[in-house]
Amino acid sequence: MSLPAALLAFAVSGGLGAAVAAADPPRPQAKGAIGIVLLEAPENRMDDPRARIFIVDHVNPGTTFSRRLQITNSSPRRQHVKLYAAAADIRQGRFTFAPGRTQNELTSWIKLNRPAVDVPPHGSSQVTATVRVPEPATKGEQYGVIWAQVSTGRPNARRNIALVNRVGIRVYLDVGPEGEPPSQFRIGEVVPHRLDDGRPSIAATVRNTGERAIDLSGQLTLSDGPSGIRAGPYQVPPGTTLAPDQTGRVTIPLGDRLPDGPWKFQLTLRSGRITHTVSGSLAFPANRGRGRPAALDSSMTTLLALTALMALAGAGTLFVVARRQRPAAR
Known part of the structure; x- marks a missing residue:
């Protein structure tokens, strides 16, 4: 209505x-x-x-x-x-x-x-x-x-x-007197786990690389598993909020009967207007605990490296601009 x-x-x-x-x-x-x-x-x-x-x-x-x-x-x-x-x-x-x-x-x-x-x-x-x-x-x-x-x-x-x-x-x-600070985040390591009761889960490390807080949501899908099976989409549980420069972890619990793999995965995370997706391959450990980190697609690995370089370059540029503008602020 x-x-x-x-x-x-x-x-x-x-x-x-x-x-x-x-x-x-x-x-x-x-x-x-x-x-x-x-x-x-x-x-x-x-x-x-x-x-x-x-x-x-x-x-x-x-x-x-x-x-x-x-x-x-x-x-x-x-x-x-x-x-x-x-x-x-x-x-x-x-x-x-x-x-x-x-x-x-x-x-x-x-x-x-x-x-x-x-x-x-x-x-x-x-x-x-x-x-x-x-x-x-x-x-x-x-x-x-x-x-x-x-x-x-x-x-x-x-x-x-x-x-x-x-x-x-x-x-x-x-x-602030200037325009709105940028919002941005980066998805890092993606790791499969098995919980104490044997259920699989996936944890992704996320860093807030912007200047505003972020609230993370999204979904995960699995494909090309044993015998070609698919699973998901699994929704990212709400509740992960990161302030600027903070790093946290998003954990997604999965179905009880999923085989170890290997699997292809695609993880999409979003906060407000910003959406990022990573994909790659992984396998769940046979026993409880942490598995091997997922292998990200090569294009995504390159993108993460470029993002880190751009962040460093941007930080240097901002520092130079600040140094140049300081005398004019008197």
Whole structure:
């Protein structure tokens, strides 16, 4: 069902252009749960899947912009939902949430038009989050979450535990006077494994070579296995997030009955607008543990080498430009 036309008209200050209703529908909820979904994304990011789910943007210091959020209630009872922004970070390949209402610089810029909403049974309510970035804001990317929270009961003499359920929208906001920093990543070693229970899996090392955080998704297919069999596609489990310069590992569990191989494989990983694919051959170990690293196709090996050389050359060029421009900045 399309959103009413009136919801499509939304002005954003600070040179971001118009914001339009996000195309992705709210995700399914468990019975009796609350949910939160982003209703808008910047017009210039409608081709970025991440910007339809999370608040992902680059702005200049002094910019103010807003986003509409929808809070949903799938329970048969009215829910009193508290709303607030709290700090987040990226550690060890995961987007991590600070405890409670812990604040950081980014969350101090986020104001919600209502601190709480009463959402009717099987209904929804909308709220607006306004982000005011001050002129002296720290340059670079910062992370936070806009939380919707319900609590069941309060601690008392008979019960010292209150259950808290919260769902959130991540915020990835980069601040700087220049254009948006580039996003990029590189797929490195691909290694087959067998888990303790004998199931096969494949792990790929990924390095964030850009200047914005990345959230990895994608799929893996196997072909030309014993007797010519094929397997997949297997979806990359969600949850791997890498900050700039971080290296992590994407692990894809596979079917229980896959033979050792050899196999041809094709692994595609994506984050937002960026997609990379590697292919080659591999064989799973007969016993649990790590197997031999996959042999990448020669064209892909050459491409990885060229990418590394270009990164080194680019770093040198940036250093020279910075040295030349420094006197003019006085």
